[in-house]
Amino acid sequence: VKVGDSIEIVRFFHCYKRGVDRVFVDHPMFLEKVWGKTGSKIYGPKAGKDYLDNELRFSLLCQAALEAPRVLNLNCSKYFSGPYGENVLFIANDWHTALIPCYLKSMYQSRGIYLNAKVAFCIHNIAYQGRFAFSDFPLLNLPDEFRGSFDFIDG
Numbered sequence: 001v002k003v004g005d006s007i008e009i010v011r012f013f014h015c016y017k018r019g020v021d022r023v024f025v026d027h028p029m030f031l032e033k034v035w036g037k038t039g040s041k042i043y044g045p046k047a048g049k050d051y052l053d054n055e056l057r058f059s060l061l062c063q064a065a066l067e068a069p070r071v072l073n074l075n076c077s078k079y080f081s082g083p084y085g086e087n088v089l090f091i092a093n094d095w096h097t098a099l100i101p102c103y104l105k106s107m108y109q110s111r112g113i114y115l116n117a118k119v120a121f122c123i124h125n126i127a128y129q130g131r132f133a134f135s136d137f138p139l140l141n142l143p144d145e146f147r148g149s150f151d152f153i154d155g
Contacts, residue, residue, distance in 0.1 A: 004139040062099040095130030
C-alpha cells in the first residue's frame with residue numbers, strides 16, 4: 001500500500017462467522033502509539049489532540065481495505081469458494097474510512113477494477129470530520145479533484 005512516498009506492507013487477519021467475512025488489517029502504524037486498553041487513545045495522545053500522522057494511518061487503512069478482497073481467499077461458506085471478485089460492498093464508518101470511495105474511484109474504477117463495487121458510508125459522529133492541513137494532501141496519493149476541502153468526510 002502506498003502511503004506518502006513509501007510502500008507499506010500490511011497483514012490481514014480473517015475470520016468467517018455467521019455468514020460474514022471479517023477482515024482485520026494489521027500494521028505497526030496503527031498500534032505503535034497505543035499501549036494497553038486505555039493507556040493512550042487511538043486517535044491522539046489525549047482527548048481533543050490528534051496524532052500528527054492520522055491522515056496517513058487512516059489512508060493506509062482505507063487502501064488496505066480495498067486490497068483485501070483482491071488478495072484474500074474470502075467467502076469460507078461451504079456453498080462458495082474463492083475470492084469475491086468485483087461484487088463487493090465496502091462499509092465505510094465515519095471519517096476514518098471516508099477515503100474508501102475516493103480510492104475506489106481513482107485507483108480502481110478508473111482502471112476497470114471493482115466496477116460493480118459499492119460503498120455504504122455511515123456517519124457515527126458528525127462532530128469529528130477528519131480535517132487535515134492542505135499541505136498534507138499530496139501524501140494521500142489522490143488526484144487533485146479530491147482536494148476540495150480536505151475533510152475526509154467530504155470524500
